[in-house]
Amino acid sequence: MKHQILARPAATIVRLLLEQGESVTCQVGAMIAMSTGFEVETTTRKKGGGGGIVKGLKRMLAGENLFINHFSATGDKQNITIGPGMMGDVIHHRMTGGTLYIQGSSWLASDTGIDIDASWQGLGKAIFSGESMFWVKCSGEGDLFLNSYGAIYAVEVKDQYTVDTGHIVAFEDSLQFQIGKAGKSLIGSFLGGEGLVCKFKGQGTLYCQSHNPPSLGKMLGPKLKPR
Amino acid sequence: MSSTLEHTIEYRPDFAMVKVQLQPGQQIFAEPSAMAAMDTSIALKAGLKGGLKATLGRAFGGESLIINTFTAGQAPGEVLFAAGQPGDARHYELTGGSLYLQRGAFMAHGEGVEVTGSWQGAKGFFSGEGLVLLKASGAGDLFFNSYGAIIELKVSDEVIVDTGYIVAFEDTLQYNVTILPGLRAGGKLKTLFFGGEGLVCRFAGQGKVWIQTRYIHPFLAFVHPFRRVKSKN
Numbered sequence: 406m407k408h409q410i411l412a413r414p415a416a417t418i419v420r421l422l423l424e425q426g427e428s429v430t431c432q433v434g435a436m437i438a439m440s441t442g443f444e445v446e447t448t449t450r451k452k453g454g455g456g457g458i459v460k461g462l463k464r465m466l467a468g469e470n471l472f473i474n475h476f477s478a479t480g481d482k483q484n485i486t487i488g489p490g491m492m493g494d495v496i497h498h499r500m501t502g503g504t505l506y507i508q509g510s511s512w513l514a515s516d517t518g519i520d521i522d523a524s525w526q527g528l529g530k531a532i533f534s535g536e537s538m539f540w541v542k543c544s545g546e547g548d549l550f551l552n553s554y555g556a557i558y559a560v561e562v563k564d565q566y567t568v569d570t571g572h573i574v575a576f577e578d579s580l581q582f583q584i585g586k587a588g589k590s591l592i593g594s595f596l597g598g599e600g601l602v603c604k605f606k607g608q609g610t611l612y613c614q615s616h617n618p619p620s621l622g623k624m625l626g627p628k629l630k631p632r
Numbered sequence: 633m634s635s636t637l638e639h640t641i642e643y644r645p646d647f648a649m650v651k652v653q654l655q656p657g658q659q660i661f662a663e664p665s666a667m668a669a670m671d672t673s674i675a676l677k678a679g680l681k682g683g684l685k686a687t688l689g690r691a692f693g694g695e696s697l698i699i700n701t702f703t704a705g706q707a708p709g710e711v712l713f714a715a716g717q718p719g720d721a722r723h724y725e726l727t728g729g730s731l732y733l734q735r736g737a738f739m740a741h742g743e744g745v746e747v748t749g750s751w752q753g754a755k756g757f758f759s760g761e762g763l764v765l766l767k768a769s770g771a772g773d774l775f776f777n778s779y780g781a782i783i784e785l786k787v788s789d790e791v792i793v794d795t796g797y798i799v800a801f802e803d804t805l806q807y808n809v810t811i812l813p814g815l816r817a818g819g820k821l822k823t824l825f826f827g828g829e830g831l832v833c834r835f836a837g838q839g840k841v842w843i844q845t846r847y848i849h850p851f852l853a854f855v856h857p858f859r860r861v862k863s864k865n
Binding site: 411412415416417418434436437438439440441445486488489490491492618621622623625626627629630631632 | 719720780789793812841855856858862
């Protein structure tokens with residue numbers, strides 16, 4: 406599967422080129438345009454694999470859809486254009502066997518060989534991290550595409566790195582994070598509008614987004630007519 | 633006089649702005665509120681254009697009844713256009729054929745071009761984007777815009793596009809609105825109801841289709857829960 410990422414970072418899309426027999430699993434609604442040589446299948450599980458409804462429900466708790474779409478090329482040189490719903494970036498991440506934890510709704514598409522599950526992040530983190538209660542957990546080998554609200558940047562964490570809550574897109578499982586206060590004193594952190602932050606430790610890749618959707622929602626909500 | 637307009641499009645694809653240089657006497661016609669700035673040598677006149685049928689057609693096509701006419705007087709001058717939403721803009725030169733535009737995609741056109749509504753029958757209805765497409769025809773310049781970036785697809789065989797992402801297409805193409813292929817009656821109907829890729833447009837023939845990389849509904853759906861809830865009393 407070949408890919409090309411276009412119109413970064415605000416209106417980003419991915420063009421995938423598939424040969425006969427190759428297939429890709431996409432977030433529901435991600436398809437914008439495609440050639441006619443695809444077979445489309447909607448399931449709650451990995452293509453041809455297990456998982457079933459339980460994994461589907463967990464994925465739903467992580468902010469993704471219960472269903473996923475599989476596009477299988479029935480001829481050579483079939484192309485499909487996919488993109489997320491919100492304005493923002495898309496990046497490619499090559500998986501080589503480890504596990505990647507992805508913020509709910511940031512998973513866009515992956516090779517059908519990659520397992521898509523969800524994982525509970527623990528009560529404390531769930532309440533304070535500003536992310537959803539569950540993370541999408543991808544493992545296996547192949548290409549993976551992540552989307553964000555705003556631009557995405559990668560950080561190679563060597564020792565420690567601090568990210569504001571709500572700005573995490575994904576991180577490798579060789580990293581762990583803890584919730585902590587941004588400044589030395591808790592009151593100072595809150596007065597500074599930073600409150601709690603996520604402190605990463607270990608070695609691995611961390612993807613962050615420049616903006617965070619809840620902040621946008623909180624800014625727009627009060628200006629709109631009540632529903 | 634349908635000489636080509638001198639123009640540039642800047643700040644693509646997120647904040648596209650169309651800059652047009654008008655020679656003395658030259659005109660450009662734009663949708664209301666598209667003008668961002670202009671030289672003092674340009675005269676602006678608002679009005680209905682193209683007679684009753686074209687005007688009502690445009691209204692059904694999701695555009696305004698009013699079209700603004702910009703005319704350069706004694707001296708040449710510059711007019712700048714930008715859409716209300718962040719997004720892209722493209723120029724297309726009509727040479728006697730027609731271009732179909734999605735609701736709201738029309739921005740401006742030069743002399744020699746007429747923009748009107750075009751009833752699409754039942755297939756327009758199923759597209760979920762309104763019954764009428766806009767049809768631009770004649771010979772001259774046309775500018776259209778989008779939400780998100782505009783990508784040009786050259787169709788030489790067949791291509792499938794989600795109906796919400798179509799911006800414009802040439803009339804040399806045939807199209808029909810269908811549910812995603814691979815679906816047959818009694819077959820995998822799941823893709824339609826749960827797959828989110830419900831209705832797609834299938835283009836066939838030789839020609840070009842322009843698609844936008846985002847459409848506004850997912851954003852509106854995201855913002856909705858953040859609205860205050862009206863108190864009950």
